[in-house]
Amino acid sequence: MTSAAEEHRTVAGVFTDRVRGVAPGAWDDPAPCEGWVARDVVRHLVEWFPAFLKAGADVDLPKGPSADEDPVAAWTAHSDGVQALLDDPATAGRVLKNPHIGEVPLDRAVDMFYTSDVFLHTWDLARATGQDERLDPDRCERLLSGMEAMDEALRSSGHYGPKVEVAEDADVRTRLIAFTGRTP
Numbered sequence: 001m002t003s004a005a006e007e008h009r010t011v012a013g014v015f016t017d018r019v020r021g022v023a024p025g026a027w028d029d030p031a032p033c034e035g036w037v038a039r040d041v042v043r044h045l046v047e048w049f050p051a052f053l054k055a056g057a058d059v060d061l062p063k064g065p066s067a068d069e070d071p072v073a074a075w076t077a078h079s080d081g082v083q084a085l086l087d088d089p090a091t092a093g094r095v096l097k098n099p100h101i102g103e104v105p106l107d108r109a110v111d112m113f114y115t116s117d118v119f120l121h122t123w124d125l126a127r128a129t130g131q132d133e134r135l136d137p138d139r140c141e142r143l144l145s146g147m148e149a150m151d152e153a154l155r156s157s158g159h160y161g162p163k164v165e166v167a168e169d170a171d172v173r174t175r176l177i178a179f180t181g182r183t184p
Helices: 004-020 038-057 071-087 089-093 106-129 137-148 151-157 172-179
Strands: 095-098 102-105
Touching (some): 004 071, 038 106, 095 106, 106 137, 137 151
């Protein structure tokens, strides 16, 4: 199994490629998440996670420009800050405290909640902007397996819509996307 730092480096690297691949004018194209445009996918990632880290581990990430001002620079500053946190040897000894999940090693919390979110949103940004929608099938399988075990909790959180029905023989990426309430 790879470290949280390596996992983030890989997953964020693919997302970064999609961010940099957005054509001029496409930042306002509709995204698969209801009511969102492509820019909102980046905004979501750069806005929710810093507050999560600050509240749970007293970590301040570097702040870049807003996603409205420059989504590429906003993502780059944010992603680089998360990577620096994960690459810091001191992170291994830190804990994130949250009333919903208890105490979790910080690097594991980043991997579980944030890197997984980046992975899923890679598909959203690619779909919104007409880019390569492929996702690593092994990661899809691991994520889907873990999410299926928490189906009821995930649905009740309000973060996922109802599952979308797909063929039983659908590939794992299609099943993952459908599980999260998106139409593949």
